[in-house]
Amino acid sequence: MAEKLIFHYQARNSIIHRIDPRIKIIIIFTISAAMFTVNPLQFAVLFGYVLSGCLIARLPFTRYKKELRFFFLLLVVIVLSRWISSKSLIPSLYYGARFILVVAAGLLLTDSTAPEDLTLALYWFIRPFKFINPKRTAIQFNLTVSFIPIIFDSVLEIREARKSRLDNTWRKPVKRIISFSSQIFDLILQKAEEISYALESRLFDEKILHGSIAFRKTDFIVLILTIGIIAGLLLVR
């Protein structure tokens, strides 16, 4: 089975890994919101900032090769379809660059933050909203992030299995789409069942959150630096 690495925590000893996950969430949130209001030059600064974060975090891009191929293909499809529908190349390329920035920012958050820390950080933010059951919501959020690569993995697995059975022609497309999607759903559901049984057998209690997060001086510096850069970009127009 092709194991997905992308959007999975990669343990490293970098400054990015040590940053408080709450600060990382604030930074990613601010960057993703700001990128829609900046001009291309300002966007390039944001892009460079996130990319340098990825480099400092020493994310293993060479090991991501296989998964990144999927995103590259998606990028090509996005840019081409935008180009065809809008008939202008530059805005389409800019849209593609925004896609890369969002994926890179998402990678930076999920691959440099331990799942339990991400859960704790999210819990910290939604704690005041008692009506949504913050602990359960934080755990569900964490599980969702873990499920996304499993889904991509399952799609790849089913596709390979069908290909090995020489089932790659596209006669009766509607029937094939339904059978393909139900096979994928069946496999994903099976994996969800396995995860549930594993959690049940470990007496998993969603009322208990493990680990702890602490706010340090470096976190404050990183936060001020990021907000300073974004505020500077938004002010200098």
Next chain:
Amino acid sequence: MNIRSTVLTSLFAALIAAGAYISVPIGPVPITLQTFFILTAGILGGRKIGVSAVFIYLVAGSLGLPVFSGGTGSIAHFFGPTGGYLLASIPAVYITGMFSEFGTKMYHILNDQKPQMMRSVIIQTSLVTAGAILGSLMFYCIGVPWLKIVLKIDWVKAYGFGMGPFLIGDAIKMIAAISLGSLFCSRVYNFLHFGAANEPT
């Protein structure tokens, strides 16, 4: 909610996010598989799981994770042309889930009275279909007026951009969601209630 509901909620949230990656931009509103998985979440998970899954998905997207249509993500999306469709996903999944739960309840009541009766299956399917239709309409009811306000266009253009091109695709997605729902409903029901997940459907 138990562990299984928690896992299933996360699975649906992840599926909705993955569905957003299959996006075809044909104007301000792209065609994606999000609606397909939102309807599937409502049909298979019911109100509670469906609404929680959509909520988690919206939180993940607004935090900046690349889960919105075309692999983007930001809170800014809620204020853009597609914001109405994002917000509509909560009432849409609620309505679909409500009808699906009612359908399942009716199926069990009728099946207990006279087992293996075709009538119970027909009533269940009709209720699920009605829920899926109303759920799909919910997207347009909120999404199109939102699109009109944000883009400052007239109603004809708003319908042209935000409804017309999607009707056939949405009908296909709805049929596919109902088919997937009928294929997996007993398995998901068993998984959630009895733990006999690998029983044949």
